[in-house]
Amino acid sequence: MTEPVGGGRPLIGPRLIEHSLLFVTGKGGVGKTTIAAALAIHAAAAGKRVLACEVDAKGTLAAAFEAGPLGFEPRPVHPGIDAMAMDTEDSLREYLRLYVHLPLLARIGPLARTFDFVADAAPGVKEILTVGKVCYEVREEHYDLVVVDAAASGHIAGQLSAPWTINDLVQVGLVRDQTRWMTDILADPAQTGVVVVTTAEELPVVETLDLLELLGATVPVAVAAVIVNRVLPELFTRVDEELFAALRTPAAVGALAAAGGAQAGDVMQVLDAAALAVALRRERAGNLAMLQERLRPGLGMVLVPELFARSHGKRAVMQVAEALSEELS
Amino acid sequence: MATTTLEQLLSAKEVVVTCGAGGVGKTTTAAALATMAALHLGGRVLVLTIDPARRLADALGLEGIGNEERRVGPKAFAAAGLKPRGELWAAMLDTKASWDDLIRQHAPDPRTRDAILANPLYDNITARFVQSHDYIAMERLHELHASGRYDLIVVDTPPSRNALDFLDAPDRMEEFFGGRLLRWLTAPMRNRVVGAASRPFLTIADRVLGARFLQDIAEFFTLMQSMEKGFVDRARSVSALMADARTAFCVVTTLETAPAREAAFFVAELRRRGLPLGAVIVNKALPEWLLDAGPSAVAARFCDAPGPLAAAVRDVVGAPKGRVRRVLAEVGESFANYAVVAAREAEQRAELATGADVLVTVPVLDEPVNDLAGLVRLGRCCWR
Numbered sequence: 182m183t184e185p186v187g188g189g190r191p192l193i194g195p196r197l198i199e200h201s202l203l204f205v206t207g208k209g210g211v212g213k214t215t216i217a218a219a220l221a222i223h224a225a226a227a228g229k230r231v232l233a234c235e236v237d238a239k240g241t242l243a244a245a246f247e248a249g250p251l252g253f254e255p256r257p258v259h260p261g262i263d264a265m266a267m268d269t270e271d272s273l274r275e276y277l278r279l280y281v282h283l284p285l286l287a288r289i290g291p292l293a294r295t296f297d298f299v300a301d302a303a304p305g306v307k308e309i310l311t312v313g314k315v316c317y318e319v320r321e322e323h324y325d326l327v328v329v330d331a332a333a334s335g336h337i338a339g340q341l342s343a344p345w346t347i348n349d350l351v352q353v354g355l356v357r358d359q360t361r362w363m364t365d366i367l368a369d370p371a372q373t374g375v376v377v378v379t380t381a382e383e384l385p386v387v388e389t390l391d392l393l394e395l396l397g398a399t400v401p402v403a404v405a406a407v408i409v410n411r412v413l414p415e416l417f418t419r420v421d422e423e424l425f426a427a428l429r430t431p432a433a434v435g436a437l438a439a440a441g442g443a444q445a446g447d448v449m450q451v452l453d454a455a456a457l458a459v460a461l462r463r464e465r466a467g468n469l470a471m472l473q474e475r476l477r478p479g480l481g482m483v484l485v486p487e488l489f490a491r492s493h494g495k496r497a498v499m500q501v502a503e504a505l506s507e508e509l510s
Numbered sequence: 511m512a513t514t515t516l517e518q519l520l521s522a523k524e525v526v527v528t529c530g531a532g533g534v535g536k537t538t539t540a541a542a543l544a545t546m547a548a549l550h551l552g553g554r555v556l557v558l559t560i561d562p563a564r565r566l567a568d569a570l571g572l573e574g575i576g577n578e579e580r581r582v583g584p585k586a587f588a589a590a591g592l593k594p595r596g597e598l599w600a601a602m603l604d605t606k607a608s609w610d611d612l613i614r615q616h617a618p619d620p621r622t623r624d625a626i627l628a629n630p631l632y633d634n635i636t637a638r639f640v641q642s643h644d645y646i647a648m649e650r651l652h653e654l655h656a657s658g659r660y661d662l663i664v665v666d667t668p669p670s671r672n673a674l675d676f677l678d679a680p681d682r683m684e685e686f687f688g689g690r691l692l693r694w695l696t697a698p699m700r701n702r703v704v705g706a707a708s709r710p711f712l713t714i715a716d717r718v719l720g721a722r723f724l725q726d727i728a729e730f731f732t733l734m735q736s737m738e739k740g741f742v743d744r745a746r747s748v749s750a751l752m753a754d755a756r757t758a759f760c761v762v763t764t765l766e767t768a769p770a771r772e773a774a775f776f777v778a779e780l781r782r783r784g785l786p787l788g789a790v791i792v793n794k795a796l797p798e799w800l801l802d803a804g805p806s807a808v809a810a811r812f813c814d815a816p817g818p819l820a821a822a823v824r825d826v827v828g829a830p831k832g833r834v835r836r837v838l839a840e841v842g843e844s845f846a847n848y849a850v851v852a853a854r855e856a857e858q859r860a861e862l863a864t865g866a867d868v869l870v871t872v873p874v875l876d877e878p879v880n881d882l883a884g885l886v887r888l889g890r891c892c893w894r
């Protein structure tokens with residue numbers, strides 16, 4: 182039996198939105214952005230002032246709110262929610278404006294080029310400008326909750342541990358002084374939590390377990406929740422499944438076709454579709470059981486059902502938010 | 511004759527690069543393509559994979575071997591009831607080990623080599639940060655292709671934050687070594703004469719990052735500069751290889767909204783860069799007959815009026831009418847649910863179809879692909 186993974190003492194269940202800062206991560210394709218947006222909507226509905234922040238500048242968070250392109254300056258996208266897109270260059274500008282009172286700043290025309298270079302050369306600079314900006318928003322208390330649509334699971338550990346990495350590498354200088362208050366916010370499970378989003382498919386589940394292990398071992402930020410997205414509905418009980426198998430025999434298909442005035446082939450396809458649904462559900466149920474078993478006790482899974490939504494726009498996100506609210510309350 | 515199948519496409523290429531959003535089955539698809547090529551086309555086929563799931567790694571005999579290429583032996587094929595015409599080889603990209611090899615191989619002298627490997631920034635830059643991953647994948651591809659050991663190399667691309675970052679890696683490396691900024695930064699080390707242009711940058715960098723850190727950076731890049739020419743030359747060859755007619759890109763996607771949008775972006779971006787788009791591979795697609803009128807009408811009957819149907823079939827299945835009704839209604843509703851998703855998928859597919867000569871669809875498989883037989887099962891869905 183392997184050690185349960187996922188450390189810390191986080192705020193869980195209904196208390197999830199009492200955090201000040203939530204990093205939402207997960208393997209690509211599991212619906213990380215949708216869940217981040219739904220979490221923000223859920224928190225706003227509970228009366229929180231929320232900032233939703235997109236880190237990967239792909240425009241998917243903007244699409245989730247159907248809000249047009251987002252900029253570095255937060256703007257309202259939904260009652261109670263402002264949204265912004267991270268731009269590390271703007272973040273650097275803001276940082277320099279706030280902390281480095283250099284008159285010659287005006288003269289740094291080609292900041293972009295210089296910045297690109299520094300960011301490539303000095304490890305963690307882009308990451309710390311991202312994490313630093315959201316921590317800054319938390320410290321200034323402009324919002325009750327900052328929800329970050331963070332890096333995917335392959336990069337989240339690097340992103341979150343940037344302040345610690347920089348601390349190790351940089352011996353003196355402003356940056357080092359700045360990392361201390363960031364690590365204070367990040368390492369406090371009552372303020373900051375990681376939300377890992379997955380689906381019940383095999384690869385995302387395996388990657389989630391790997392990620393929880395990695396985070397537990399290398400990043401002092403608590404995991405607050407594991408949200409399983411798009412959980413397929415259970416079609417039949419065990420007894421009904423036997424009946425379903427009987428319905429797929431040629432005699433039964435024939436009887437159904439005759440009674441309904443339909444082609445036997447069409448009836449068979451309808452039954453095949455259900456068989457596919459059952460097979461998919463069964464495979465995933467096994468993965469969920471494995472995930473559940475390996476999670477640290479107390480860190481429950483939050484299951485969000487597959488909604489078979491017509492669109493992927495804001496309407497679908499609202500439906501997910503509703504389902505999420507139900508699961509969290 | 512126009513190329514219309516993956517079999518035709520792969521038979522004419524030396525390098526196939528699979529790219530796509532995370533979670534679409536890119537790694538598995540790359541492995542399946544290589545397996546099919548080894549099986550049917552012959553020759554030596556290598557799949558260079560980035561981060562295979564453990565069971566897939568097991569299936570390919572890759573568990574724990576890291577960077578070294580290894581042959582997937584005839585026994586593994588025989589166990590799956592297959593007799594390949596060619597050889598299937600597999601290798602996994604280990605970023606850290608590849609960087610170490612690169613430094614050892616190309617450092618001008620042992621002193622520089624040891625100084626780089628011991629520099630405090632080296633580990634961080636090579637192991638943690640994304641672009642180093644992109645770059646080393648391209649380096650490795652160059653090395654393997656130049657070795658001439660393989661007839662076909664199928665490369666799985668690293669999960670990039672931004673879709674085609676890995677393609678920029680060689681150019682960035684070249685820019686980086688050729689750039690004024692590197693000279694600015696390394697200038698204080700070399701001769702302590704700082705030009706007027708770099709002064710503001712250094713002043714800020716000094717205030718923000720601290721002088722010691724800057725010195726570490728400067729030292730590291732001064733050392734790296736000793737290998738500049740090699741880096742730049744190889745970067746150019748990789749860029750040339752990517753644009754070569756012997757190379758084809760395969761964009762892998764599912765029909766969900768976000769990955770499909772990213773796939774469309776890939777297609778447009780490849781075209782903009784003048785790179786050869788070989789195929790679009792659609793994974794995990796629901797069956798198209800979910801949209802057919804016949805079964806849809808039957809499903810509607812199951813939902814709306816299961817009573818008479820249940821009465822007709824209850825004796826055949828030997829169950830009470832109420833239970834039969836319930837199961838039929840459940841079946842009908844499930845069909846309707848999946849039909850909604852299938853309709854959305856059909857729209858996405860139509861949009862993607864305008865992008866490529868070869869568009870193939872792999873149906874959603876009801877069991878996971880985790881062995882050679884599974885790869886072949888997947889491969890057969892899209893090969894011909």
